[in-house]
Amino acid sequence: MATTGLATPETMREPSHESTPVSRYAANNSQNPVSDSMIEYAPTEHFPIFKTGDVFIKTELVFPPKQWQLHSRVLTRISSWFARSIQQAANEVKSRTWFAYTIEEVEGEVQLVQQEATGEHPVIEVLEGGTIGIDVPKKIENKDPIDPLSQTDHTTKITLYNQIFGSVYNILPPIPTTSITTTLTHCEQLVTLAKALGCISTHLTSHLNATLLQHHQPLYKAIKTDPARWLLLALPLKNTSIYTESLIHLSGAHPCWPWPTKRSTLPPQTRHLIKTKSTHLDHLCTETERSLLLLTIHTPTGHPVCASENAQFGTWFVVATFRDILARELHTLYASNKAALKRGMLFRKLARGGEDYMGFGEMRRLMLRVMPSAVDSLEEDLEILKGEAAVYVQALVRNEALVDVEAEDVGWLTCTVVRGEDIPWVVDEGESPARV
Structure with a gap:
């Protein structure tokens, strides 16, 4: 009937x-x-x-x-x-x-x-x-x-x-998926209109979120190129993955802003959160850099090598040279107003060690010119110093983002941790902050 x-x-x-x-x-x-x-x-x-x-x-x-x-x-x-x-x-x-x-x-x-x-x-x-x-x-x-x-x-x-x-009426809108750009544009247009009409339903947001997340790595690569734009979309969609990924990039690059979407488009509370996260990163960098510049090699008795001991002078000279080169690199880095966009690469080189940073061949040629007596123990000394340096920078080079920072040449740090209290809808509604 x-x-x-x-x-x-x-x-x-x-x-x-x-x-x-x-x-x-x-x-x-x-x-x-x-x-x-x-x-x-x-x-x-x-x-x-x-x-x-x-x-x-x-x-x-x-x-x-x-x-x-x-x-x-x-x-x-x-x-x-x-x-x-x-x-x-x-x-x-x-x-x-x-x-x-x-x-x-x-x-x-x-x-x-x-x-x-x-x-x-x-x-x-x-x-x-x-x-x-x-x-x-x-x-x-x-x-x-x-x-x-x-x-x-x-x-x-x-x-x-x-x-x-x-x-x-629960009729799912077809979303173009030929590229992440077309999907983003269509989702933005739908969300803008739905917000104006006050009808952003869970049914609609779930569909848009599922469509976006189907792109996997192309999605995270796209977020890297304009995280503010993606964060603005993540807020009405309550998409934890996109929000978290965007916030990690924005915090790591602060105070620099190399992206097309203006900083002023973000909500004031989000801009404040980015600044807070960035300040925490700065403190972590300062502590790590201090430890690196105090790096040394210890004798079997546990004491740092000393220049006044003839048997230790060659190793001491290698330590001094290592510190000097690192100090010069840090000075050059922070002399630039784009230090936040580059420091991630420096710390990742230190974490990789090996020939990526102060390669043995390069250092051997240097020692042959200025301190030939240090060449005999150079390889072992460099291995010890690089191993210690890699340990010190682990907290900074930890990648919390879902994009491959090495493959994508991401210069800023991506170690920012985003917790439930950083996500607006988790705070407001007590929802799970788990990423997909």
Whole structure:
């Protein structure tokens, strides 16, 4: 038996590769199959035209014009924007039985605009071939139809509106995945519109998050190139992985900002957190550098080698040379206003040891020129010094990011630890901060 009024959407698990809940309102030809349910709807009950719908939306920004007939009960439950708008309209006219909106360009922006809804509601007929015929007893005032050739700038926007309206009925929007850039752009556009309408549902964010995370390493490489942009997307999506990855890069590079998205676009509390994390990194670097510059080799009795002991002089000279070269490198590093972008590479070289830093051949040629007596023990002395140095820098070279910093030539430190108290929605809602 078909219902003549609006029933609350019933969701059931349908077999699909994403195990996504499928609504009984799912559109014909949508990506999710419609199966039998305890609640049945009339054959014409499908998105975007529900014959039981009492909210009529029309746009002439594209050709042919597009129409939606949706349910106020569904819209007001999911969208805070529609909840306010419909409540205001209902308060103005107590006997109002339907609501009307147009999507039009207002001062250069495509927006939803509420219209007067008087008399009998429009009748939208789905004709053969999928076209829509419209019989409007009491016409809603709209702008003149635009030239079909001028629709280019609005097609994407209207598609986004259609996808957001569909998401209210648990119809998952198709997200392009040809590249991480196209996926990012589409997700940003959907989130921006969903935020404006106050309808960022868990159903929608879960779908966007799953699509983004399917990119794996290309995703983390993209975050490295503009972490602020990704962090701004992670906040409404409550995506812990993207948020954490972005924060690690932003903190490691602070106070430098080599990215296109402006620092000022981030929330004040996020900018403060980045500064706090960066200050902690600076302290850790200072402590590590002090330990490196005090590095020495000890005698069997446990004392540092001494220049006044003839038998130890060669080793002492190697130690002094090691410290001197390191001190010069640190001086050059911090003389630059981009030290934060480069210090990670220096400490990673120290961690690798071997020929990557103060190679034996290079040091042997130096010693042959200035201190030939130190050559005999040079290889052993360098091995000891580099081994100790690698231990000292371990905390700095630990990679908390999911991108391969060596392969991607990341110059800044990525050892920042992001905890639950650093993630806004974990603090607000007590959700798990686990990364995917």
